[in-house]
Amino acid sequence: MDDKGSEKKELVDGMPRDSRGFWQPEKGTAPPNPLFSWPPKPGAALKWFFGIPGYLFPWQVIYMAIAILTWLYLQPALSRCVEFRIDWIMEMFVRNVAMLTIITSLWHLRFWSLKSQGLKYKYTTEWMAKGKRKFLKSSQLFDNVFWTLVSGGIIWTAYEVIFMWAYANQIIPYLDPKEHPIYFVVMLCSIQLWRLFHFYWAHRLLHWPPLYRAAHYLHHKNINIGPWSGMAMHPIEHILYFSGVLIHWIIPSHPIHVLMNTQHAAFTPAQGHLGFETFEIKGTKNVPGGSFFHQLHHRYFECNYGEQDLPFDHWFGTSHDGSPEAHQRMREKRKKSHNI
Ligand SMILES: [Zn+2]
Numbered sequence: 001m002d003d004k005g006s007e008k009k010e011l012v013d014g015m016p017r018d019s020r021g022f023w024q025p026e027k028g029t030a031p032p033n034p035l036f037s038w039p040p041k042p043g044a045a046l047k048w049f050f051g052i053p054g055y056l057f058p059w060q061v062i063y064m065a066i067a068i069l070t071w072l073y074l075q076p077a078l079s080r081c082v083e084f085r086i087d088w089i090m091e092m093f094v095r096n097v098a099m100l101t102i103i104t105s106l107w108h109l110r111f112w113s114l115k116s117q118g119l120k121y122k123y124t125t126e127w128m129a130k131g132k133r134k135f136l137k138s139s140q141l142f143d144n145v146f147w148t149l150v151s152g153g154i155i156w157t158a159y160e161v162i163f164m165w166a167y168a169n170q171i172i173p174y175l176d177p178k179e180h181p182i183y184f185v186v187m188l189c190s191i192q193l194w195r196l197f198h199f200y201w202a203h204r205l206l207h208w209p210p211l212y213r214a215a216h217y218l219h220h221k222n223i224n225i226g227p228w229s230g231m232a233m234h235p236i237e238h239i240l241y242f243s244g245v246l247i248h249w250i251i252p253s254h255p256i257h258v259l260m261n262t263q264h265a266a267f268t269p270a271q272g273h274l275g276f277e278t279f280e281i282k283g284t285k286n287v288p289g290g291s292f293f294h295q296l297h298h299r300y301f302e303c304n305y306g307e308q309d310l311p312f313d314h315w316f317g318t319s320h321d322g323s324p325e326a327h328q329r330m331r332e333k334r335k336k337s338h339n340i
């Protein structure tokens with residue numbers, strides 16, 4: 001018996017759903033990155049990199065622009081960062097919390113507050129949970145916002161502060177973009193891939209039972225996820241999650257690379273946890289929304305630790321592609337582990 005046969009499909013807002021309200025996109029999860037295909041598929045790889053939507057456009061380019069603008073207009077001068085002083089540190093903290101609030105709220109407002117597209121392309125039929133004691137103040141939204149801004153905001157800023165202090169005191173290798181423009185651009189474009197590499201291994205480590213019980217359980221309280229769930233993490237997880245930036249301590253980099261790395265870590269989870277497959281914009285071909293691949297991780301826990309742009313799950317056999325067969329496999333695996 002497969003999923004289709006065993007569960008009745010209901011139409012809710014035009015979406016066929018199983019009896020528990022789960023909808024899944026027809027095409028399943030995003031395919032693994034063609035860059036790593038064997039035999040090579042150069043045409044598909046180029047399309048993946050330069051296509052719209054693709055690796056660079058639109059989202060990477062937007063995050064790069066935010067990092068550059070932050071450096072140019074919102075970063076305290078390095079001459080002020082020679083000593084740890086509360087004034088420039090607070091400026092960076094307030095800047096970070098404000099930017100994170102604006103970006104995450106934009107996603108939340110349209111899809112979850114105004115419900116502009118109702119349940120259309122939504123993975124579940126539930127909204128943010130209220131009255132559940134596992135969340136702070138029994139509110140999933142309050143809980144998610146608290147961990148994102150307080151724990152996330154402090155630890156993210158702390159990493160940036162240490163880097164700016166280190167650049168100001170010339171104790172880490174500095175890259176001058178005027179002398180090495182190509183290196184600068186290649187490095188800027190590579191940050192997302194490096195982050196996916198780091199995220200996968202950090203995430204595998206977080207599923208090691210002692211670390212899961214100490215920290216990662218907090219992120220997994222969210223089975224039904226929304227934009228604010230993305231950065232809702234325990235402080236131990238935030239320390240590990242943002243530690244990908246430490247690569248710039250060793251490899252010559254510009255502070256823009258540091259900002260791109262930390263901001264990418266801070267801003268992208270809102271979209272990854274959007275909870276909607278598609279961003280419905282009238283008059284356009286619909287724009288891709290959240291990550292169905294990661295949504296399945298929140299539903300089943302033991303699959304899809306990374307993302308398809310760096311397909312470790314595909315290589316290591318932990319990939320759930322959203323197919324009825326994969327759903328069935330996960331259920332059987334769960335039943336078995338519960339019977340032990
Ligand atoms: Zn998540």
Ligand SMILES: [Zn+2]
Pocket residue numbers: 203207216220297301
């Ligand atoms: Zn996890």
